[in-house]
Amino acid sequence: MKNEHLIKGRGAQKNVPNRFLENIYETRDDFLEFCRIEGEEAQKSKTQFIPIFPKTIINKVTSPDVGMEYSMNPYQGCEHGCIYCYARNTHEFWGYGPGLDFERTILVKKDAPQLLEAKLKSKSWKAQTIVLSGNTDCYQPAEKKYEITRKCLEVFLKYRHPVGIITKNALVVRDLDLLKELAQHRLVGVNVSVTSLSEDTRRILEPRTATIKKRLETINILSKNQIPVNAMLAPIIPGINSHEILALAKAFAENGALSFGFTVVRLNGAIGQIFEDWIRKTLPDRADKVLHQIQECHGGTLNDSRFGIRSRGEGKIATQIHDLVKLAKQTYFQGKAFPKLNTSMHETFKEGQLKLF
Structure with missing residues (x-):
């Protein structure tokens, strides 16, 4: 059922107050009705x-179940607008809301390449993989203008x-x-997130991301250029994309991915109310079913913070998801593996190339 009142091009359909602020801004129904009658825009x-200018990047x-030791984020907030994004909660630390604010107030760290270089040159730093986009997508639309991620890649290459x-944007191919060059030295691995093969699903879940066709093409292009790719089926949402696991894995493998990972959706903090508001407006006929199935994966609640369980889920539905993932890996990824990246070169290049002489 098409809802004419949806905010087009956005995932969240409302702004949620920042829990850390004493005062909140509320958009009242009578004001919205006034704007409708007058033909005015209620909110920009x-x-x-x-x-912004952080001191470190x-x-x-420290979370034991995330699968990375270090991350960096050139941007805070993300215009992609993925409704399920766990990073929404972190926008509150910057004084903004996790709903619409997260998608339309993007904080740009222009000094990121300089901060990164200073860290990599530090005498105390020992090379360990740093992941771009541990929080928000480093290839979101803002990157086309600011090119911060590209400049950071130049630093990583300079210091080997x-x-x-991690991205869901085809801009990475730029x-x-x-x-x-990085791949020649085993210095890079790319994780491309694809949550559905349906454009209709993609448009409502992730409104400003690259199309599914573009993302699969991205996996293909990177793989053909010997850049290792791990596809991410994240998150799996029961009742929305959980039936696509085998088809997605097949598409990943056919386009050259060496492996794929997954998470079961969890809706911590403010994301629960943002997601519930969204699904009741976009998919009202199956809202209750989806919400109940998510709760069944997390001990009866949308909010799950238990390390080791929160991203995997538990119970009958989670077990079915795990069984399908296991079957998909056996069927399409037998004998394939994502390589371990090279940490042995950095020490030589830490001071430019002075140590070579």
Whole structure:
């Protein structure tokens, strides 16, 4: 059922107050009705980009079940608007809301390449893979203008330091020249997220991301250029994309991915209410079913913070998902493996190339 009142081009359909702020801004129904009658726009939906200047850019990941040790994020907030995104909650730390604010107020770290270089040159730093996009997508639309991610890749190449990338945007192919050089030394691996083969599903779940066709083409292009790709089926949402596991795995393999990973959706913090508001407006006929199945995967709640369980889920539905993933890997990824990145070169290049002489 098409809802004419949806905010087009956005995932979240409302702004959620920041839990850390004393005062909140509320859009009342009578104001919205006034705007409708007068033909006025109730709220500006145009994205704004705000430069910020953090003192550091590398984050130590302390969670034991995330699968990375260090991450860095050139941008905070993400215009992709994925409704399920766990990073929405972190926007509150910057003074903004996790709903619409997260998608239309993007904080830009223009000094990221300089901060990264200073860290990699530090005498105390020992090479370990740093993942671009541990929080928000480093190839979101803002990257086309600011090119911060590209400049960071140039730093990683200069110091021969391993880097991982997580993205759902075909813009990563723009940097094929740098990625090919890094791959020659086993210094890069790319994780491409694909959550559905249905464009209809993609449009409502992830409104400003690259199309499914473009993402599969991206996997194909990277793989043909000997850049290792791990596809990410993340998150699996019962009742929305859980029936696509085998078809997605087949598409990943056919396009050259060496492996694929998955998570079961979890809706922590404010994401639960944002997701529930979204699904009741976009998929009202199956909202209750989907919400109940998500709860069944997390001990009866949408909010699950238990390490080791929160991203895998538990119970009958989660077990079915795990069984399908296991079958998919046996069928399409037998004998394939994502390589371990090279940490041995960085020490030599830490001071430029002085140590070579």
